[in-house]
Amino acid sequence: xxxxxxxxxxxxxxxxxxxxxxxxxxxxxxxxNERAYFSTKKVGLDHDYLSMAVLVQEVISADYAFxxxxxxxxxxxxxxxxxxxxxxxxxxLVGAYPGRALSFICKKNDLNSPKVLGYPSKPIGxxxxxxxxxxxxxxxxxxxxxxxxxxYDSVPMDEExxxxxxxxxxxxxxxxxxxxxxxxxxxxxxxxxxxxxxxxQDIEGVVKEGKIYVVQTRPQM
Numbered sequence: 001x002x003x004x005x006x007x008x009x010x011x012x013x014x015x016x017x018x019x020x021x022x023x024x025x026x027x028x029x030x031x032x033n034e035r036a037y038f039s040t041k042k043v044g045l046d047h048d049y050l051s052m053a054v055l056v057q058e059v060i061s062a063d064y065a066f067x068x069x070x071x072x073x074x075x076x077x078x079x080x081x082x083x084x085x086x087x088x089x090x091x092x093l094v095g096a097y098p099g100r101a102l103s104f105i106c107k108k109n110d111l112n113s114p115k116v117l118g119y120p121s122k123p124i125g126x127x128x129x130x131x132x133x134x135x136x137x138x139x140x141x142x143x144x145x146x147x148x149x150x151x152y153d154s155v156p157m158d159e160e161x162x163x164x165x166x167x168x169x170x171x172x173x174x175x176x177x178x179x180x181x182x183x184x185x186x187x188x189x190x191x192x193x194x195x196x197x198x199x200x201q202d203i204e205g206v207v208k209e210g211k212i213y214v215v216q217t218r219p220q221m
Contacts, residue, residue, distance in 0.1 A: 016157075023134045023155040027054045030136060030153035039151060052152065055135040059128055059156055060213050062206035064172070064182070065090030068190035069220055071200040072105060078200065081106045081187045085172070087165055088125030090204055090215070091154070099123055102172060106187035114183035120167050126160040133157070135216075185212055193217050 030036065031052050040047045065086055072080040084101035086093045093101055099122030106114040136152035171178040186205075189212050194201050200220035206213050 019157050020132075020134075023157050024054050026155045027134045027136050027153055028052060030151075031138070033151070033153070036151040051139050053137045055137050057133050057135060057215070059089075059131045059133045059158075060206050060208050061128060061130060062089055062208055062213075063087070064207040065093055066186050066205055066207070067093055068186065068193075068201070068203040068205070070190045070194040070203070071220055073220070079108055081108060081190050083183070083186055083190065085183070085186065086120060086122055086125070087167070087170065087172070088127050088163065089160060090206060091126050091160070092122055092124060094204070097122060097124060104183050104187075106183065108191055111188045111191060112180075112184050114180060114187055116179075116183075119173065123165060125163045125165045127163055128156060128158055128160045131156055131158040182207065189214065 031050060036050075037047060040050065065088065066083055067090070068081060068083040070081050071078045072082040074082065082103070082105050084093060084103045086101045091097070092099075100118055100120055101122060102120040103117040104114045105117060133154055133156040135154040138152055167173050172182065173179070186207075189205065190201065190203055193203055193214065197217070197219075201217045202220040203217045204215045206215065
């Protein structure tokens with residue numbers, strides 16, 4: 001951990017280790033949250049069959065966060081990438097936060113021409129200092145007939161700051177060249193990752209100072 005340069009909690013005293021352990025326990029405890037428990041009952045899956053590991057990652061203080069589906073989930077069109085983008089951390093995108101993300105599609109044979117489908121209306125953005133996050137990794141995401149993705153919690157060691165957003169002044173809305181470049185780069189990342197794994201992918205990532213970071217990818221269900 002020290003060699004990775006991550007802001008490991010021990011660097012700041014014993015109380016940081018206590019915060020880290022509490023966050024880890026919250027992730028494990030989410031296996032028994034209401035949505036997760038009743039979703040297994042609905043498909044007749046023994047809840048005890050589910051296993052969970054806790055991944056440790058550095059939190060990037062994102063300018064934007066995105067989710068990519070390398071096959072359009074609405075139409076099933078495998079020649080078309082669908083993605084959504086928000087300001088700040090991705091929790092407002094994948095969690096139960098009100099409002100819409102910016103959504104767009106992009107043909108894989110023309111990655112320089114993204115088409116915006118809807119503009120963002122999410123009123124809150126989440127921001128955080130340099131920290132680490134504990135993420136769930138469950139076999140429920142890979143079991144046939146059970147959509148376990150998104151049911152379990154990811155817990156940052158430090159609390160996010162909630163910021164009221166004004167998208168009208170954001171270059172994602174006000175600057176067409178910036179928007180096209182950003183969305184094209186996101187679509188291009190999705191295309192490269194799909195080609196690498198050889199199958200449609202469900203990808204999460206962030207953008208910081210123009211650089212794209214992929215947080216995770218998994219087969220698109």
